[in-house]
Amino acid sequence: MRSKIPSFIMIPSFLFIIIFIFYVFFISFNYKSYFFHPITISFFIIVTILLYILESINNLIFIEKIKFFSKEEKIKILKENEGNYFYRFYKFIFHDHKDINNGVKKIDHGFDGIIELDNKLPLWWIHLFYLTIIFSAIYFFSYLLIDFSNPYKEYDITYKNQLKEIEIFEKKTPQVTIENAFFKKNLINNGKILFNENCATCHKLDGSGNIGPNLTDNYWININEKDLFKNIFSIIWNGSDNNPTMRAFGKSGEIKGNDIEKISSYVYFINKIYKKPSIYKAPQGKKIIEWSKI
Numbered sequence: 390m391r392s393k394i395p396s397f398i399m400i401p402s403f404l405f406i407i408i409f410i411f412y413v414f415f416i417s418f419n420y421k422s423y424f425f426h427p428i429t430i431s432f433f434i435i436v437t438i439l440l441y442i443l444e445s446i447n448n449l450i451f452i453e454k455i456k457f458f459s460k461e462e463k464i465k466i467l468k469e470n471e472g473n474y475f476y477r478f479y480k481f482i483f484h485d486h487k488d489i490n491n492g493v494k495k496i497d498h499g500f501d502g503i504i505e506l507d508n509k510l511p512l513w514w515i516h517l518f519y520l521t522i523i524f525s526a527i528y529f530f531s532y533l534l535i536d537f538s539n540p541y542k543e544y545d546i547t548y549k550n551q552l553k554e555i556e557i558f559e560k561k562t563p564q565v566t567i568e569n570a571f572f573k574k575n576l577i578n579n580g581k582i583l584f585n586e587n588c589a590t591c592h593k594l595d596g597s598g599n600i601g602p603n604l605t606d607n608y609w610i611n612i613n614e615k616d617l618f619k620n621i622f623s624i625i626w627n628g629s630d631n632n633p634t635m636r637a638f639g640k641s642g643e644i645k646g647n648d649i650e651k652i653s654s655y656v657y658f659i660n661k662i663y664k665k666p667s668i669y670k671a672p673q674g675k676k677i678i679e680w681s682k683i
């Protein structure tokens with residue numbers, strides 16, 4: 390039987406689906422620019438022509454077939470194809486289905502005496518149903534095979550983009566240096582976390598000393614600056630000249646200036662403000678009572 394959907398709807402819909410699949414492929418393999426490539430466009434044109442040829446063949450076959458039909462059947466088909474497609478579509482959606490279901494098949498259940506009418510489904514419903522099948526097929530395969538609509542890959546891409554943005558942001562925002570770094574109370578907590586990650590193995594989290602010296606007393610081996618905070622910053626940045634075990638975290642790029650400011654704030658805090666640990670490593674270096682007098 391000839392399809393009831395006319396070619397001016399059938400062909401563009403097919404074409405749309407094909408173009409959509411292509412588009413999804415190109416997007417997911419990052420070949421967006423190839424979508425408008427002459428070869429791609431010629432391919433679409435050829436597909437359109439082929440679709441038209443197919444449709445004409447279909448129509449021809451139908452016209453040939455109709456010759457063998459009886460008069461009644463011909464009248465019935467003519468009636469079914471009355472008016473244009475939209476008119477028929479409208480009729481199916483909004484009109485009483487009585488005339489369509491005239492002479493409808495009746496299914497006799499037999500056992501309970503109920504007779505069921507096997508009504509035809511409205512066209513809009515059938516179209517919607519086919520549409521969901523097509524949609525699910527596209528979605529299913531694109532989910533399985535390519536990046537399109539795959540949440541894990543989408544997450545991956547977003548994650549990478551965010552990392553890139555952070556990198557750009559960090560490059561653009563200048564890190565503090567020893568000149569403009571100062572003790573800040575609000576940095577202590579973050580500094581403690583960083584100290585725990587980078588320094589606590591050698592100095593203990595409370596700074597009482599382990600392989601490295603006690604950082605909470607007034608004895609200092611390395612004295613590079615006149616200010617306690619700057620001295621701490623300087624040692625973390627440059628490392629110790631006497632002992633390479635205390636390496637140059639800042640110079641080597643291992644820890645950035647902003648983070649050194651945080652760590653230095655924590656070390657300053659445990660040395661000057663926080664209560665002293667009860668167990669600590671024996672003093673090393675020179676005792677300094679007032680830093681400004683050095």
Ligand code: HEC
Pocket residue numbers: 584587588589590591592600601602604608609610611612621624625629630631632634635636638652656673674
């Ligand atoms: C691998 C062990 C090790 C690590 C990790 C380490 N240090 Fe040290 N640190 C030392 C040693 C050893 C010294 C003594 C250096 C010397 O004798 O000059 C030292 C000295 C210091 C001093 C100077 C103390 C003084 O009396 O002159 C400070 C301040 C310091 N470290 C802070 C830190 C901070 C902050 C970190 C983390 C970013 C850190 N250290 C990580 C081993 C380490």
